[in-house]
Amino acid sequence: MNHPPSMSGETLEIRRLRKTYGTDVVANDDISLDVRPGEVFGLLGPNGAGKTTLVNQCIGLLKPTAGTIQMGEVDLVARPAAARQLCSYLPQAPLPIDSFSVEQAVRLVGQIRGGGADAVRRRADELIETLELTEWRSKLGRKLSGGVLRLVGFLTAAVWPGRILILDEPTNDVDPLRRRLLWHEIRRIADNGTSVMLVTHNVLEAERVVDRLAVIDGAKIVAEGTPAALKTRFQGQLRLKVQLEPAAERPDAPGFARQFAVVGRRLLVAIDEAATLEAIEWARALVRHGIAEEYELAPPTLEDTYVSLIRNGSGKNAGGDDELLDDA
Amino acid sequence: MSYSTTHDAVPTLPAASLSPQLRSGPSHWLRSYWLMVRWEFMSLRLIFPIMVLVQIFMGAGLVIGFSLLFEEVPPLQAVYLSTGSTVVSMLVVGLAMAPQLVAQHKMAKTYDFMWSLPVPRLAQAMANITVWIMVTIPGVILALLVANWRFDLDLQVSLMVVPAFLLTILVATSVGLAFAHALPNPMVTAMITQVLIFVILLFSPINFPPERLPEWLQVIHRFLPFQHAANVIRGSLTEGLAQNVGESFLVLAAWGVAGWGVTAWVLVRRG
Numbered sequence: 001m002n003h004p005p006s007m008s009g010e011t012l013e014i015r016r017l018r019k020t021y022g023t024d025v026v027a028n029d030d031i032s033l034d035v036r037p038g039e040v041f042g043l044l045g046p047n048g049a050g051k052t053t054l055v056n057q058c059i060g061l062l063k064p065t066a067g068t069i070q071m072g073e074v075d076l077v078a079r080p081a082a083a084r085q086l087c088s089y090l091p092q093a094p095l096p097i098d099s100f101s102v103e104q105a106v107r108l109v110g111q112i113r114g115g116g117a118d119a120v121r122r123r124a125d126e127l128i129e130t131l132e133l134t135e136w137r138s139k140l141g142r143k144l145s146g147g148v149l150r151l152v153g154f155l156t157a158a159v160w161p162g163r164i165l166i167l168d169e170p171t172n173d174v175d176p177l178r179r180r181l182l183w184h185e186i187r188r189i190a191d192n193g194t195s196v197m198l199v200t201h202n203v204l205e206a207e208r209v210v211d212r213l214a215v216i217d218g219a220k221i222v223a224e225g226t227p228a229a230l231k232t233r234f235q236g237q238l239r240l241k242v243q244l245e246p247a248a249e250r251p252d253a254p255g256f257a258r259q260f261a262v263v264g265r266r267l268l269v270a271i272d273e274a275a276t277l278e279a280i281e282w283a284r285a286l287v288r289h290g291i292a293e294e295y296e297l298a299p300p301t302l303e304d305t306y307v308s309l310i311r312n313g314s315g316k317n318a319g320g321d322d323e324l325l326d327d328a
Numbered sequence: 329m330s331y332s333t334t335h336d337a338v339p340t341l342p343a344a345s346l347s348p349q350l351r352s353g354p355s356h357w358l359r360s361y362w363l364m365v366r367w368e369f370m371s372l373r374l375i376f377p378i379m380v381l382v383q384i385f386m387g388a389g390l391v392i393g394f395s396l397l398f399e400e401v402p403p404l405q406a407v408y409l410s411t412g413s414t415v416v417s418m419l420v421v422g423l424a425m426a427p428q429l430v431a432q433h434k435m436a437k438t439y440d441f442m443w444s445l446p447v448p449r450l451a452q453a454m455a456n457i458t459v460w461i462m463v464t465i466p467g468v469i470l471a472l473l474v475a476n477w478r479f480d481l482d483l484q485v486s487l488m489v490v491p492a493f494l495l496t497i498l499v500a501t502s503v504g505l506a507f508a509h510a511l512p513n514p515m516v517t518a519m520i521t522q523v524l525i526f527v528i529l530l531f532s533p534i535n536f537p538p539e540r541l542p543e544w545l546q547v548i549h550r551f552l553p554f555q556h557a558a559n560v561i562r563g564s565l566t567e568g569l570a571q572n573v574g575e576s577f578l579v580l581a582a583w584g585v586a587g588w589g590v591t592a593w594v595l596v597r598r599g
Contacts, residue, residue: 059444063598074350080598082350085446093437099374108370112363112445114351162446 009037009193010072012058012164017067019053027053029219031067035164040186040196042206042213046310049216051199052092055166058197059087071163088113090157092168094149097141102133102152105141110159120159127155131181146173154182161194168199183209207302215309222309227302234270234300234308240279241296242267248291254282259308267292270304351446360447364455372459379425379463387417387471391478394535401479405536407569410475410483411562412535414468415496419528419557421464422500424521426456427508431517449595457501464497472565488573489564495580496557502587503553509594527554534558553583 012035019028027050035041045051056062058069060080069076069083076083097105103124110120128137131151136144144152154170167186171179186209190196200206206213207227214224223230237258244250244265251267253260256278259270271279279297286292372379390413395401401409433439443449475481508517528534531545532554538546549555556576563570570576 056440061440061444061598081352081446081448084444085350087444089441089444091437091441091444093441095441096371096433096436096438099372100370104370108363108367109445112360112367112447114446 009163009195011036012195012197013068013070014054014058015068015070017054017057017069018065019050019057019062020065026219028057028064031216031219031221033214033221033224035195035197037163037193037195038190039211040190040198040209042210043197043199043216044201044203044206044213044306045216046201050219051216052168054216055089055168055197055199058083058164059089059166060084085114086163087166088157088161088164089166090153090168090170092172094146095141095153095156097149097152097156100141101138102141102144102155103128103137105152106155106159109156113160113162115160124155124159127159127185130185131155131178147175147178150174151178151182158185158189161189164195164197165189166197166199169202170198171202171205179205203303203306204301215306217310223305230305231300231302234304236273237300238271238273238276238279239298239300239304240267240269240271240283241298242269242283242286243293243295244286245290245293251286251291254279256282270300357448357451361451361455361458364445364447364452365458368455368459369462372463376463380466383417383421383464383467384470386420387413387467388474390416390535391471391475395478403479404569406475406479407481407562407566408537409535410472410479410481411565412558413471413475415534415554415558415561416528417467417471418464418493418496419500419534419554420525421460422497422502423504423524423528425463426460426501427504427517427521430505430508431514434512434514434517443595450592453505453591453595456505457498460501461494461497465493468493483565484567486564488560491577492560492564495577495584496561499553499557499580499584499587502584502591504587506587506590506594509591532558551579553580556580 014034015032017028017031018026020026029050031050031054033041043051043054053062057064058076060076060083063080064077067077071086074082074086076086095105100108106124106127107117107120110124111117115123128134131154133148133151133155136148136152141149141152150170150173154167157165157167165186170186171182174182183205186196186198190211198206198210210227212224212226213230214221215230216222244267246265250262254269256271256275257269258272259268261268269279276297280295283292283295283297287295369376391409394409394413395406398405430439433442443452445452472483476483504521507520511517511520531541532552533541533546533549534554534557538549538555541549556579559570559576560573560580563573563576
């Protein structure tokens with residue numbers, strides 16, 4: 001947000017992209033977006049929304065049914081080999097590096113991505129140090145834990161990232177401290193002029209890291225902008241979260257609730273700021289009567305926007321998406 | 329809030345990684361090929377010795393095992409078995425091991441990563457085949473040595489052995505890779521490889537002359553690569569036993585072009 005995109009480099013321009021499988025499955029529908037140099041761009045959406053299909057078209061693995069993907073002069077649809085050179089991709093699946101040591105894997109992929117042996121070795125050493133992976137540098141891939149393997153995957157993409165670094169859920173299984181180091185490094189890579197496309201459904205993390213984001217649902221972009229801009233729809237609102245007692249009966253929606261959702265033993269209530277006192281009274285009464293264990297009042301997050309977008313968009317998650325709201 | 333860069337004690341990313349120069353041409357192809365050979369070899373590093381051992385055992389095992397079918401192996405049969413076993417082990421590597429590894433990548437979902445690497449795809453496929461040739465050669469040589477010792481053969485190795493071996497492995501791997509890459513379901517690939525091993529071992533005129541097969545199967549084998557692979561290998565290791573070696577080379581070359589063509593088409597095409 002507070003990083004103006006650098007003026008050098010070129011923007012990845014996706015225009016009116018459409019991808020269908022067979023005659024009736026639409027995976028991407030009229031998607032247009034820009035990822036600028038020096039920017040961390042978030043691509044958010046539930047499972048099956050079409051994120052991976054979009055990425056696979058950018059890196060030349062899939063051919064769009066219609067639309068264009070352009071970076072400066074280069075047409076990434078017509079030239080998949082060029083697309084693979086411009087994009088450095090970290091997939092969600094683990095890398096096949098069972099028999100590589102960490103440094104071997106990072107160095108070799110760095111060279112494959114176009115770096116010279118010496119420059120890649122220096123950069124690999126720097127990254128291994130930055131992400132505090134020194135104790136694993138000679139270990140074989142098959143001996144690494146899921147989180148370390150994930151970080152090594154990131155290293156293989158980041159060691160020579162090219163123009164666009166595409167990261168699919170880079171922090172999965174990674175411990176909180178190294179997550180911070182990872183985000184820091186991602187920011188540094190963006191500051192250096194590389195465009196970063198971050199594919200995730202971890203909205204809370206994305207909110208802190210991305211400059212701009214697009215939310216995809218049901219094959220379409222349902223919102224796009226900075227995290228702050230996307231949250232303005234909830235300006236003047238607060239979120240009341242109530243944890244119910246295990247055996248308690250579920251209370252009815254109070255009159256002041258603008259939105260009311262129950263997920264498992266958790267109540268999520270959207271309220272206007274003006275109703276704050278009333279809401280606290282209501283929640284305290286629930287605790288007093290042994291219906292609720294605890295409550296919490298907080299400003300809306302990007303996640304609130306996200307959840308409301310996804311529900312309004314396709315309606316297919318209207319039954320409540322536990323995974324999304326569990327962290328709420 | 330975002331994580332802004334406040335410390336820059338470490339050197340920043342080299343600007344060269346942002347190079348807008350797209351790489352192309354023969355030097356890019358060769359560099360990519362060499363790097364991918366290293367990648368493939370490193371990937372197989374831990375099982376490479378086992379694969380070579382399996383190859384040796386299979387080659388030697390075929391020679392010794394098949395010879396148990398006879399009380400006393402007639403000299404002609406001995407030559408057929410010894411030369412045929414090397415062909416069988418080459419075909420098994422190309423038509424079973426190579427496609428199974430592709431299927432494994434698809435099952436482990438590492439396939440997309442491998443093919444999103446910024447190298448020419450044909451260089452990548454060639455690197456793959458190169459490593460399979462490296463897996464095959466030691467076993468083939470050792471199988472021949474074992475056969476020589478077991479049957480006291482008098483093999484006449486000619487220079488033709490180099491193109492004969494390379495073409496046979498190339499045909500086997502390119503056909504194997506063609507269906508492994510083309511078939512979306514890796515389980516189907518695994519099943520096809522099983523069937524192929526069965527057909528190669530029992531119903532292909534590799535370890536015996538084609539005349540022993542029913543006529544209709546002889547006709548089919550005239551167009552399949554198995555018998556011709558056996559013929560060129562036999563032609564390069566013996567004298568006077570193989571006939572129409574030139575024709576066999578042509579049939580094999582046609583299969584090589586077809587297998588490689590399909591592999592190339594499948595790899596370059598996008599869904």
